[in-house]
Amino acid sequence: MAIKALNDANQVQERQLKSKAPKMVYFGPKDPVTGDPVEDPRESYVYQEYPRAMYHPELEPVQIDNDEDLAELKEMDPLWQKLPFGITHPDKEQTAEMERIRLEAEAQAAQEFAAAGVELPADLGKKRKAA
Numbered sequence: 001m002a003i004k005a006l007n008d009a010n011q012v013q014e015r016q017l018k019s020k021a022p023k024m025v026y027f028g029p030k031d032p033v034t035g036d037p038v039e040d041p042r043e044s045y046v047y048q049e050y051p052r053a054m055y056h057p058e059l060e061p062v063q064i065d066n067d068e069d070l071a072e073l074k075e076m077d078p079l080w081q082k083l084p085f086g087i088t089h090p091d092k093e094q095t096a097e098m099e100r101i102r103l104e105a106e107a108q109a110a111q112e113f114a115a116a117g118v119e120l121p122a123d124l125g126k127k128r129k130a131a
Helices: 002-018 067-076 092-115 124-130
Strands: 052-054 062-064
Touching: 052 067, 062 067
Parallel strands: none
Antiparallel strands: 052 062
16 A cells, blocks of 8 residues: 555656646737837836926916925915815825714615615625725
8 A cells, every 4th residue: 555655656756747837928018029028117117206396276386306496485385285286185084074974874874764664784884894
């Protein structure tokens, strides 16, 4: 029994040695002329802080090239900012307020459905929270 298992193991090992690894295939961008792989431009991107556009609620946007320009601009008028007006990220208080409003709306909808005799699935709100 042990000899048969040893022979089987040797046969498996021999097959593994004879088999060849699969050919590596390149799926990235290729040079249209030579067909050689080219570097992905997204991988070579390096963030540059300047030049940067600055925005004002009443004036045209301007381009600044360094920290000194930024300090000078802010000194002239503190309303200059990095993002266009109306395009900002919510802060913690705004995010909490949006979540509170969403939860109140869900609770009100659940009450209205219950008053109408419609039974909602028990995991209705859990799917969004888990994602």
